[in-house]
Amino acid sequence: MPNWVEIIIRSVTLLLVLFVLSKGLGKKSLAQMTAFESMVMIVIGGIVALNTVNPATPIVYGLTALAVWFMIPYIAVFIAMKSKRFRNVTQGKGTVLIQNGKIMEDNLKKERVSTDDLLSKLRNNQIFTAADVEFAVIEPNGDVNVLPQKQHQPVTPSILGINVSPVKEPQTVIMDGKVLLEPLANASLNPNWLETELEKMNVSIENVFLGQVDSDGQLTVDLFDDQLSVPSPTEKPLLLATMKKCQADLEMFALETENEQSKTLYQTNSERLQQAISKLKPYVNE
Template sequence: MNTYIDVVIRTIVAFIALYVAARILGKHTVSRMTIFDFIAVVTLGSVTANLSFALEIKARYIFLGLVVFVVLIYLSAYLSLKSKRARKFVAGDPTVVIENGKILEHNMKKMRYTLDYLNQQLRQKDIFSVDEVDYALVENNGMLSVKKKEQHLTVTRKDLSMYKPEVKLPIELIMDGDILQNNLKENNISREWLQTELIKRNLSAEKVVYALLTSSNKLYIDTHDDQLKSPLDVE
């Protein structure tokens, strides 16, 4: 087999193997990084080390492997940006570990997430008793996001002026121009209502980057055209 082709094939196989290994190890193994970030860091570090110390391997072959990895990482990031399905495949979905105050042992078992680690991450958020938690999700980067029960929330000025009833989780309605049919169905939200709200704002779903029904039943919409004259963060 041609040496160059051999290097390309071995590099792709190594990339896939790292992805599978990271998935098997679970989210808490790559805490603060997504699985994709973890693969990129490990891979680029290994290739660079070989470039420095593997003198028996010709430098051009290592450079070829490095280029292939960079291209794979770039293509994965690009596809994630363009496709929700690709984004889900590359980064995965958050995993619910507590719902309505109940610990979901089955979800924790699937990602090898222990009660000790759950309690550790709760303590890092100044929560020392799991019964204070309404919802908790392990994000793609291994971090824990928590919504406390209403009676354990910190009192705000708004709370002092009026009673605040139990709130629900926000509901994502549109992402990257696609209406999330499952979310509408699961929450008894009609597509006609959403279309009517968009028409009121002279919008179509294709123009919407992100639409969210907030906990207070307000519709938040972000469009592709933000109409910012002087953006603060421009690359």
């Protein structure tokens, strides 16, 4: 067999093996790997390269070496899940860079982080003044997580005392002009409902690049033709408007009737509906 043919066969074989092994090592990107994991990946890459371009070495040797170097991190991860001390050795642990608004210079030197590096990582967290930081820690993979001081944290609805509706994961029900039945079922909907909603928008499924349903059952679509526009969902505004109309009708009935019992009934239900509108308004008027 010519050497070039053998190199092609070795390359394809080792590539497939390496792909399978990398799936077994998890979904971490290179930037998220610890020093130990990066070292293992470098060695595995070297094994693949050497066994690819050296036909004199039996490929079984390369496969054996790959199996050994795959088992090393696999076993290390298993042990690390059971032992924090072992995990600290192989994966490292976080180091505090800023505490109570004070930069820990000794820890910066320990982690080989310069002042410029620290400021750059703070800017990545949308913080431009070190004095605004309450706490910052560098993780084993090099990421810096920051807790801003209370007065510099973003305002949330809970701080303002505002009730907001819970939000679930949107379901992608149309992709590249094709209906995805599983996400549609996850949203407790069916193709007939989808066709009806698209008819309201005067849009056909074939023209939809992406269609998503939110937790409120509202469908939003993006079309292949960027020049065309589609109306925004109106379910929640229509619901609020209908409730307000019903409440106004009850008030009108209470004013028009001369029967005291009916007047009291209309007024009571009008007040109850107004209370319901007040409670639902944050959820439907977003």
